[in-house]
Amino acid sequence: MTASPTFQLVGKHTILVSWEPIISEEIHSKVLQLEQYVTAFFSEEIIETVIAYHSVAIYLHEKTSAEVFLNKLEKSEWDKKQQVSNKKYIITIPVCYSEAFGTDLSEVAKLHKLTIPEVIALHIQPYYKVYFLGFLPGFPYLGGLDKQLHTPRRQTPRPYIDKGSVGVGGAQTGIYTLDSPGGWNILGRTPLHFFSAIKNPPVLVQPGDYVRFQAISRKKYDDISSQIDLGTYKLQKEVYHD
Template sequence: MEHIRFYPQGDQAITVSFGDEINQELHEEIISLTKLLDLEPFPGMIEAVPSFTAVTIYYSPFDVKRKYLNLSIYEDVVMQIKQKLQSKKVSRNDPPTIITIPVCYGGEYGPDLTEVARYHKLSESDVIRLHSNHEYVVYMVGFTPGFPYLGGMSERLATPRKQTPRVAIPAGSVGIGGRQTGIYPLESPGGCQIIGRTPLQLFNYNKNEPTLLKAGDIVRFKPITAEQYDEWDGE
């Protein structure tokens, strides 16, 4: 636990930092703690939110059941989290959830596919192959509800963001921004190079679990035709 640091976020949250680099080993530690807190929250805990290198834990200071009366509420929460980190219940061996995302690449659904191919001196089919032949790790969800930050894209597809962002990108759009790829769950502004679109709904506030993807999941992209997209969209 020498690499782990604790930082207060006001009087109702604490950030547990696992380091400064984005890598798979730290990601597994972050997901492990998040899952354990979801399964066994301490009294007063509201939510655990994972990010690239940390977990921020929100709690109600009025509802925390203190175990160490000689400590402040914040220090008490730190001690309870440290106990969970030291627990044998923190396991990194749980298999991740694998989700296949159908994507219609190019055309009206991927208006920037041609530009991305031209930038890398590749054919459009090469871009599709490189993008869909990888497995991606969901490192965190944010920006807009359900937006997944994915790691694992081929370096050969790293493409600068647009100099002028679009005012509105359709929900389901799959884009490349720098060395990352992501999916827009909702219509929103954005500067990614849009190479395709999925008919799947990534965010639905009417469901008990409104987001399709969560941190720790594995994403695979599956190319589909425009006809398949239209049929899927109709369903």
């Protein structure tokens, strides 16, 4: 059973609700439930909410009393309300695990005493839950990485990592949505675009969605890139059922 969260005032207009600091689907379901409840029933009083693995930050309008809001929230029995039904998806992400793209692939394999094909097989096996987006616009923090691939971040971050790079850092895996510095270990690259400021929504995945990686050849990578440029690529996406 999930322990009750703690409610804290953080500054004059921010409330932080947090649970035990672990990566847990059970806790994250509560995070999503609270975030959906606040968004649905207090939209006039909040600016935005920001979720993480085990917390929700609620940013309030200046005219909203944080103390009064906190008191209402604690007494609301939000966790007994029916959860808002938001459709979630399983999205297949094609990834080219060539060593040209997977700059840390051989190093990760060596660290864990695995072959490169074994690393790839372990990485594509799970369905990864999108816990939250952060660091870069649309960057998905994905839970569910096989323990055999848990890998410390690089001691010295790289000054440049290509958009679409798929990496592992600690117990997480994720996708660089823009060209960026970074310290995760890079296993491959996807041709898909995870963020576009001109699209609605601007991000490819949402918290609560699931992602599955599909290994592809370099030729397939180039073919998909061309289809994306032409606007003919069809994303593999299906509704997720609990």
